[in-house]
Amino acid sequence: MSSVTVKIPTPLRALTSGQSEVKIEGATVREVLQKMDSQFRGFGDRVLDEGKTVKRFINVFVNEDNIRDRKELETELKNGDTISILPSIAGGN
């Protein structure tokens, strides 16, 4: 079990009572996000697709690595890791 910091982007802070970061424990990204969902109602629905994968328009980084380039939700965590949840920004005329 590793102690990690989860960074919350502005659009999701309504779910975390305004907190921009949360300290939490977990061995994998999945475990951490599931705990976040238990702690903050509705968090999982905004970040995960039926609890199986990260939603298409959300990026999750462990330190500098996008988890899509690693083991997705099964990406393992070390003590002191930082998980950044970032909205995918796009648009156009």
Next chain:
Amino acid sequence: MIKIPASLLRQIYDHTEESYPYECCGLMIGTTDAEKNHTVHAFRRCKNLNKDRARDRYDMDPLDMLRVEREFQNGPWDIIGIYHSHPDHPSRASQTDTDRGWPDYSYVIISVQNGTVAGAQSWVLNENEKKFYEEPLVSVPEEGESK
């Protein structure tokens, strides 16, 4: 409302004109007050990864966003909004902008006509209605600058 120092707004405009006829994008960093008014203190250019439709679409490089988040993670400023250009189109939020919009950010859209900025508007998404509403965009003088 979003307040942007005039010199920063000019630099953002420079980015949109340099990128013409392609869309460009970037992040605005600053503060948010209790009424959710934003004040911009800095901005960072980001890459548009959309190469197939760069004239009318943008996909911000997520690594750029990560870099900015880390740069400002110790506060007191935060990512408060996104700017992007609409080459040869009005500065209104489009359906594509709405489909991909996020709440609580200011979306500043700059219209660039024939390579020159023609106007700018700022928009905030009402997530329940899935609709962007315009907010006042105020260019403020620099500290010490006469009004």
